[in-house]
Amino acid sequence: MDKITIFDTTLRDGEQAAGGTLNVQEKLEIARQLEKLGVDVIEAGFPISSPGDFEAVSLIAREIRTPVICALTHANPEAVDRAGEAIKEAENPRIHVFLSASDIHLLHQLKKSRDEILQMSRDMTARAKKFVDDVEFSPMDASRAEPEYINQILEAVIDAGATTVNIPDTVGYAVPDEFGGLIDGIFKNVPNIDRAVVSVHCHNDLGLAVANSLESIKRGVRQVECTINGIGERAGNASLEEIVMVLKTRGDYFNFSTGIDTTQIYKISRLVSELTGFVVQPNKAIIGANSFRHESGIHQDGVIKRPITYEIMDPKSIGIPASSLVLGKLSGRHAFQERLAELGYTMNDKDLRRAFTAFQELADKKKEVTDKDIESLVAEEQRTAVAAYHLDRIQVTCGDKGVPTAAVRLISPDGQAIADAALGTGPVDAVYQAINRLVAVPNELTEFTVKSVTEGIDAIGEVLIRIDSEGVTYTGRGADTDIIVASAKAYINALNRLLVAKKNATG
Numbered sequence: 122m123d124k125i126t127i128f129d130t131t132l133r134d135g136e137q138a139a140g141g142t143l144n145v146q147e148k149l150e151i152a153r154q155l156e157k158l159g160v161d162v163i164e165a166g167f168p169i170s171s172p173g174d175f176e177a178v179s180l181i182a183r184e185i186r187t188p189v190i191c192a193l194t195h196a197n198p199e200a201v202d203r204a205g206e207a208i209k210e211a212e213n214p215r216i217h218v219f220l221s222a223s224d225i226h227l228l229h230q231l232k233k234s235r236d237e238i239l240q241m242s243r244d245m246t247a248r249a250k251k252f253v254d255d256v257e258f259s260p261m262d263a264s265r266a267e268p269e270y271i272n273q274i275l276e277a278v279i280d281a282g283a284t285t286v287n288i289p290d291t292v293g294y295a296v297p298d299e300f301g302g303l304i305d306g307i308f309k310n311v312p313n314i315d316r317a318v319v320s321v322h323c324h325n326d327l328g329l330a331v332a333n334s335l336e337s338i339k340r341g342v343r344q345v346e347c348t349i350n351g352i353g354e355r356a357g358n359a360s361l362e363e364i365v366m367v368l369k370t371r372g373d374y375f376n377f378s379t380g381i382d383t384t385q386i387y388k389i390s391r392l393v394s395e396l397t398g399f400v401v402q403p404n405k406a407i408i409g410a411n412s413f414r415h416e417s418g419i420h421q422d423g424v425i426k427r428p429i430t431y432e433i434m435d436p437k438s439i440g441i442p443a444s445s446l447v448l449g450k451l452s453g454r455h456a457f458q459e460r461l462a463e464l465g466y467t468m469n470d471k472d473l474r475r476a477f478t479a480f481q482e483l484a485d486k487k488k489e490v491t492d493k494d495i496e497s498l499v500a501e502e503q504r505t506a507v508a509a510y511h512l513d514r515i516q517v518t519c520g521d522k523g524v525p526t527a528a529v530r531l532i533s534p535d536g537q538a539i540a541d542a543a544l545g546t547g548p549v550d551a552v553y554q555a556i557n558r559l560v561a562v563p564n565e566l567t568e569f570t571v572k573s574v575t576e577g578i579d580a581i582g583e584v585l586i587r588i589d590s591e592g593v594t595y596t597g598r599g600a601d602t603d604i605i606v607a608s609a610k611a612y613i614n615a616l617n618r619l620l621v622a623k624k625n626a627t628g
């Protein structure tokens with residue numbers, strides 16, 4: 122069985138998705154989980170794009186030792202050098218150089234001739250090669266470029282030292298058979314193609330990213346670029362979990378292996394959704410909430426008799442928790458810790474103590490604490506463990522008569538308790554006005570959603586918000602059985618992320 126290299130770009134293309142900004146610590150946390158998942162390559166960021174991205178790539182390069190750590194760069198000497206600098210401490214470093222190759226981009230965006238682009242591609246590949254042996258080159262917008270010109274660029278960059286050549290369907294325009302034809306042409310017409318791994322990078326604008334990636338594998342491609350939950354620029358990238366589970370479930374048809382431990386998929390999918398604030402649609406293949414739910418009586422009957430009747434994958438193989446054991450206020454620390462371990466969480470003593478206290482508080486309010494409650498509670502603890510501002514107290518009065526009023530006390534980054542009160546059009550508005558008086562960072566609330574984690578009137582409410590400040594979007598999440606408290610936590614979470622990003626940007 123040939124192995125397919127799984128190149129994960131959640132931290133680079135995935136993070137480029139509008140509103141999906143991650144901070145350095147969040148990127149490291151995802152990178153750790155990607156390593157456990159078994160991806161071969163982690164594209165950790167685009168170092169020239171911001172000081173924060175440079176720092177994240179450098180940190181991941183130092184900390185994550187098994188996969189290849191890749192830094193993206195456009196074809197410009199300063200950017201290539203910055204990428205080389207960012208990954209210098211990696212055990213297995215890679216530099217990924219990209220440059221537009223379609224006439225549409227050359228004419229309307231870069232205003233350069235094909236000869237100039239060819240020369241820049243060659244020169245910047247050679248420059249990257251001075252830093253690392255492992256160099257990848259991508260002719261951007263390849264699917265809309267002239268195939269003969271793509272072949273010419275590939276030959277030149279392989280001669281200049283590229284060890285992987287990646288064919289991007291940058292705008293998700295390709296259809297499988299046609300894209301497969303482009304790949305066939307590359308294997309047939311690029312004389313030195315046997316000296317490089319051929320890769321694809323497919324976007325999902327027409328919903329064909331996974332289909333195009335799989336078609337390419339059939340035609341000889343041995344690396345696919347993809348993201349967790351399929352996040353990425355615009356409609357996103359090919360989804361890692363879909364590609365991997367197709368190769369596994371339909372091994373009879375494809376006959377390829379990957380290094381992925383599929384039982385880690387559910388956990389990383391939740392983590393990425395939690396940290397980016399991108400909710401996974403319920404009917405999303407593999408990891409959507411409905412993927413293994415059977416509603417029709419006939420289907421339920423079949424699954425009870427034999428799961429194979431209506432389930433083509435075992436949910437356990439994706440890491441979806443098998444038991445739905447319910448904990449309650451009489452459950453001790455040991456039972457809680459065991460449940461955490463079964464859900465894939467390992468914690469040091471201090472974090473465990475904090476999480477157990479939060480669990481006890483929740484169990485006091487709620488009769489049954491389910492796996493989903495525990496996941497939400499752990500996520501809330503992780504968010505607040507590193508927060509700059511903490512919510513200490515909150516008091517709200519509201520109703521159909523009178524003006525909604527909120528009093529809020531926060532603990533500031535230097536440990537001081539600060540308090541203020543405000544009026545608003547509703548209780549959430551009053552809380553946000555009070556927080557604004559304390560934190561004083563101009564921003565605009567652009568999205569506010571609330572959903573319950575489980576069924577039942579006593580459920581935890583999860584609030585997801587997005588705020589805009591100086592053209593950048595920041596996501597915040599908060600969870601609590603009281604949705605006004607959850608709203609306050611979400612706002613503080615977003616403000617903390619905004620403040621960290623501003624601090625990083627100013628060095």
Ligand code: KIV
Binds near residue numbers: 134289290322324
């Ligand atoms: O979509 C694209 O073309 C890219 C390149 C940088 C590979 O993301």
Ligand code: ZN
Binds near residue numbers: 134322324
């Ligand atoms: Zn892309």
